[in-house]
Amino acid sequence: MTQKLLRGRVLSFNERPQSIDDHGAYQYFEDGALLLADGRITAMGDYSDVAIKASGEFEVIDHHPFLILPGFIDPHLHFVQMQVVASYAANLLEWLNTYTFVEEQRFADPDHGARIAGEFFDTMIRFGTTTAAAYCSVHAASADAYFAEAERRNMLMLGGKCMMDRNCPEPLRDTPQQGYDETKALIEKWHGRGRNHYAITPRFAITSSPEQMEMVGALAAEHPDLHIQTHLSENDAEIAFTRELFPDQPDYLGIYEHYGLLGPKSLMGHAIHLEPREIARMAETRTVAVSCPTSNLFLGSGLFDHDGLQAAGVPIAVATDIGGGTSFSMLKTMDEFYKVLQLKGQRLNPLLSFYRMTRGNAEALSLADRIGSLNAGTDADLVVLNSRATPEMALKMRRVEHLAEELFLLQTLGDDRAVVETYVAGEALKREVEEART
Ligand code: GUN
Numbered sequence: 053m054t055q056k057l058l059r060g061r062v063l064s065f066n067e068r069p070q071s072i073d074d075h076g077a078y079q080y081f082e083d084g085a086l087l088l089a090d091g092r093i094t095a096m097g098d099y100s101d102v103a104i105k106a107s108g109e110f111e112v113i114d115h116h117p118f119l120i121l122p123g124f125i126d127p128h129l130h131f132v133q134m135q136v137v138a139s140y141a142a143n144l145l146e147w148l149n150t151y152t153f154v155e156e157q158r159f160a161d162p163d164h165g166a167r168i169a170g171e172f173f174d175t176m177i178r179f180g181t182t183t184a185a186a187y188c189s190v191h192a193a194s195a196d197a198y199f200a201e202a203e204r205r206n207m208l209m210l211g212g213k214c215m216m217d218r219n220c221p222e223p224l225r226d227t228p229q230q231g232y233d234e235t236k237a238l239i240e241k242w243h244g245r246g247r248n249h250y251a252i253t254p255r256f257a258i259t260s261s262p263e264q265m266e267m268v269g270a271l272a273a274e275h276p277d278l279h280i281q282t283h284l285s286e287n288d289a290e291i292a293f294t295r296e297l298f299p300d301q302p303d304y305l306g307i308y309e310h311y312g313l314l315g316p317k318s319l320m321g322h323a324i325h326l327e328p329r330e331i332a333r334m335a336e337t338r339t340v341a342v343s344c345p346t347s348n349l350f351l352g353s354g355l356f357d358h359d360g361l362q363a364a365g366v367p368i369a370v371a372t373d374i375g376g377g378t379s380f381s382m383l384k385t386m387d388e389f390y391k392v393l394q395l396k397g398q399r400l401n402p403l404l405s406f407y408r409m410t411r412g413n414a415e416a417l418s419l420a421d422r423i424g425s426l427n428a429g430t431d432a433d434l435v436v437l438n439s440r441a442t443p444e445m446a447l448k449m450r451r452v453e454h455l456a457e458e459l460f461l462l463q464t465l466g467d468d469r470a471v472v473e474t475y476v477a478g479e480a481l482k483r484e485v486e487e488a489r490t
């Protein structure tokens with residue numbers, strides 16, 4: 053296969069930056085390059101050093117003066133909610149009942165699922181997101197559509213069919229046995245096929261009976277290598293209802309704990325209103341708190357305590373939560389995360405933001421050996437960013453003197469317009485997607 057030599061300003065994080073001056077946390081090459089072969093990165097460094105490693109047949113692609121970063125990672129969203137975005141509701145439970153549980157019923161039709169999966173992956177690529185962890189609907193066919201499209205595009209994606217057997221409309225209910233059987237069959241069919249990762253997906257404690265939670269626990273015990281994704285402590289009314297449904301458990305997290313669902317591959321969406329016991333157990337079990345800032349602001353759910361959870365040692369990820377979230381852009385998501393932290397009296401420095409969108413989210417997904425950096429040997433999933441993508445950005449760039457200022461500008465004013473190109477396993481896909489849509 054032909055090698056690709058990409059030239060540009062290359063930025064990759066090694067570890068979580070401790071401050072805005074923590075220059076040891078990342079590698080940055082002003083005249084940098086990456087060498088790609090067989091879907092992998094084979095070298096990263098200064099252009100002059102990398103160029104001499106290219107031999108035989110190779111294509112040179114010059115992305116100067118743009119930044120080349122690892123592709124963005126979105127660890128919590130609902131691919132079946134693309135048409136729920138921007139639905140007018142007072143709060144989470146009203147939003148779920150009025151719009152979301154109605155929309156998801158459309159996925160009983162496999163053709164609808166296939167159509168939205170196509171739209172979804174086009175959108176991921178246009179926004180520079182190369183890996184996501186998605187909730188499908190309760191219908192196994194929606195997970196089939198999702199993973200088939202991921203495989204077709206050779207993207208590293210996580211996802212799973214929701215299990216839900218109560219407190220939702222009848223057409224969206226499975227049963228404990230059906231949820232188990234369908235999940236089992238989907239794992240068999242899709243996990244490890246292409247770059248797909250199956251995630252066991254009990255939607256949240258409100259929509260699963262104790263009998264279903266037992267079955268979810270059995271699935272988790274039978275597949276300890278798989279991710280688990282669910283929702284935790286997003287909204288006060290949701291928490292109160294959950295506590296009524298599981299009165300024997302000490303708190304919301306305690307329900308998932310009781311059924312054996314905590315651990316470093318367990319992704320807890322939102323995790324806003326946590327008790328000290330829950331925070332301590334999340335830290336001890338390395339269970340991941342996935343913050344969804346645009347969703348939390350849009351639904352008025354609350355403000356995520358970034359510094360508190362980080363100090364307690366809870367692994368943190370940041371995600372869009374489409375369609376409670378309001379943007380597919382990880383740049384916009386970090387812009388809103390910054391504002392959430394401001395309201396908490398906390399600071400989010402731009403190095404930490406870009407770490408979180410890339411390597412941080414990869415570490416939270418236990419996938420940093422494959423994605424999230426530009427280290428040789430990892431998968432060639434990349435995003436190319438233009439900090440002058442709009443006239444306003446170009447104007448502000450004239451005042452920018454340092455890399456951190458440029459990253460902050462990208463986060464504050466950038467979106468899909470700043471994404472020049474998205475590479476998936478070494479293939480440039482964004483221009484192709486845009487041309488196919490025009
Ligand atoms: N809790 C359970 N389901 C959902 C969902 O679809 N979106 C959000 N934001 N919270 C949830």
Ligand code: ZN
Nearest residue numbers: 129283321373
């Ligand atoms: Zn969600």
